[in-house]
Amino acid sequence: MRILLASPESKLWNSRQHIHMGLGYLAGALRAAGYDVELYDAAVEEEPLSDVMRRGRYDVVGISSPTPLIKEAWEAARVAKSTGAVTILGGPHLTIEPNESIHRPEVDLVVRGEGEAAIVEIMQALELDAGVQKSSLSPRVFEHKAWSEILGLSYRQKDGNGGHVVHNPNRPLREDLDSIPFPAHDMFKIERYTNLQPLTDGLIPHSRSYTIVTSRGCPFKCTFCSKPVTGDTWRARSVENVIAEWRWLVEDLKATEIGVTDDIWNRDIKRAKELCRRLIEEGLNTVPWITIHGMKVNFTDLELFQLMKAAGAKRVGFGVESGDQEILNKVIRKGQTLDQVRQAFRDAKAAGLETMGFFIFGMPHETEETMEKTIRFALELEPDLAHFMIVSPYPGTRLWEMLEEEGAEIFSRDWSDLAIQDDKAHFQLGDLTAELVERKWHEAYRRFYLRPSRLARRLAKWDTWRHAPERLQDAVRFFFRERKRPTSATPPQPEWSGKAARRVG
Ligand code: B12
Ligand code: SF4
DSSP states (O other), X not given: OOEEEEEOOOOSOOSOOOOOHHHHHHHHHHHHTTOOEEEEETTTOSSOHHHHHHHHOOSXXXXXXXXXXXXXXXXXXXXXXXXXXXXXXXXXXXXXXHHHHHTSTTOOEEEOSOOHHHHHHHHHHHHHTHHHHHOOOSSOOBOSGGGGGSTTEEEEEEETTEEEEEEOOOOOOOSOGGGSOXXXXXXXXXXXXXXXSGGGTTTOSSOOEEEEOOEEOOSOOOTTOOOTTTOSSOEEOXXXXXXXXXXXXXXXXOOSEXXXXXXXXXXXXXXXXXXXXXXXXXXXXXXXEEETTOBOGGGOOHHHXXXXXXXXXXXXXXXEEOSOHHIIIIIIOOOOOHHHHHHHHHHHHHTTOEEEEEEEEOOTTOOHHHHHHHHHHHHHHOOSEEEEEEOOOOTTSHHHHHHHHTTOEEOOOSGGGGOSSOSSOSEEBXXXXXXXXXXXXXXXXXXXXXXXXXXXXXXXXXXXXXXXXXXXXXXXXXXXXXXOOOOTTSOOOGGGGGOOOOOOO
């Protein structure tokens, strides 16, 4: 059976292209089970997905989708279907909203939750139910008993009237992560991906940037956070299992930088230290690494940062979110204090690590004053890099419910409007107008990046001049351009969501 796994085209913001670990894990599982599989990541491919599918004549096409890309995923499924392939959709959005997709004619199967076991079981069921594959019915209906046993699967079961939609019970989160085959890192066209974060650009111009997931899930419940697949518990791989994958990346695949993309890799500080010690002992500390999406300040101390530094870490990022303790406690429910944040930055800097802060703007009940506190806190912490984000409400989050309960005016009219890292507010609530949020967001970038002390440091670096044209374009967007917003009398046009945006760096 010829299988293609694809991540569809994105018109969304993305100045960085990282390998898609979801596809990597699925390909690793299929390969370990003896299936031939190919990968297509639209972020780096030159040939359109439709041409690849028509040329390749795949029996099965699996498509991955976060919420903002679901329209592109449906379009990819439509083309796949026209070539006769069985179409499967999976990923974060399908886990939250399986129903809308399984009712579409171009979609045969929807997988909710973690997919490594499900995709293999689907292939096995297809072998048992060979007639299904040849069926020209659109959408396909499934008859064999094997389909009803695949946990987390949504499909159309054959009945007297053709078929009806069935959602099999959820698949429990996989506890024994060590038993999952390594992601198929070697299948990615690694030379086409970018550096992992802006500040590593100057480090190695032609990077081979891999990512690694050492644990899944996070027990905290920040109200804006969407983690439908990895969940609300913390499951860790053993240190030895992580070291084996790290060795593969460093020694065989010649990684030049590595990004840890866990939700919260340092949840168990003892394990985090042990991992660093093993990297040092094994001589795997030669490749710089970063914690891409941040670490949790609660589980840090000076020793951890010193060990990280010795283990090759270059920079650490922290989810700071707000400079107002009350917003942190009552609205974001972050479970951390401003003093814990201050201490973590102090310790990381003392250990010689670069730092990055993630800040969020426009949460419900924010005011000009609370956002001002956030800007001042960013200036006080003085990280090497600050990322200011306007909050984006994802379905399934507590924030989504809060907006519904409090009657917020939501501008995002369809899923593709929910792209994060965009320079527009997605809603307004009472005195918290979209104009206010966007003004403070622009101001945050201006005041952080254009402050004289920072400018002087940046201008002294060769890297700043080498990337001058891109930096200038970023500067215009981040510091000066305020976007016109449609009024409620003029609903947003479809193309409103697709404006490409880039992050400063
Ligand atoms: C690393 C990362 C990135 C990287 C790499 C992209 C990638 N997709 O890997 C970059 C920076 C490029 C990125 C970009 C974006 N990301 Co991102 N990203 C992550 C992060 C932190 C880790 C991803 C990961 O490695 N997961 C681990 C793997 C094992 O899980 P997985 O990818 O979900 O895949 C499993 C299942 O979903 C399922 N599955 C997935 N696809 C398929 C397909 C089939 C056919 C089947 C059967 C199963 C299946 O099986 C996989 C194995 O178990 C997650 C947070 C998280 N914890 O997941 C956010 C996250 C996925 N990103 C998110 C978003 C919104 C985006 C962007 C849309 C941001 C934007 N521009 O607006 C883009 C979209 C890019 C894209 N094409 O996917 C959201 C999605 C929320 C949602 N409701 O959809 C998340 C959950 C973060 C968050 N909390 O808000 N991201
Ligand atoms: S934002 Fe970070 S700490 Fe909060 S729930 Fe999400 S992953 Fe956990």
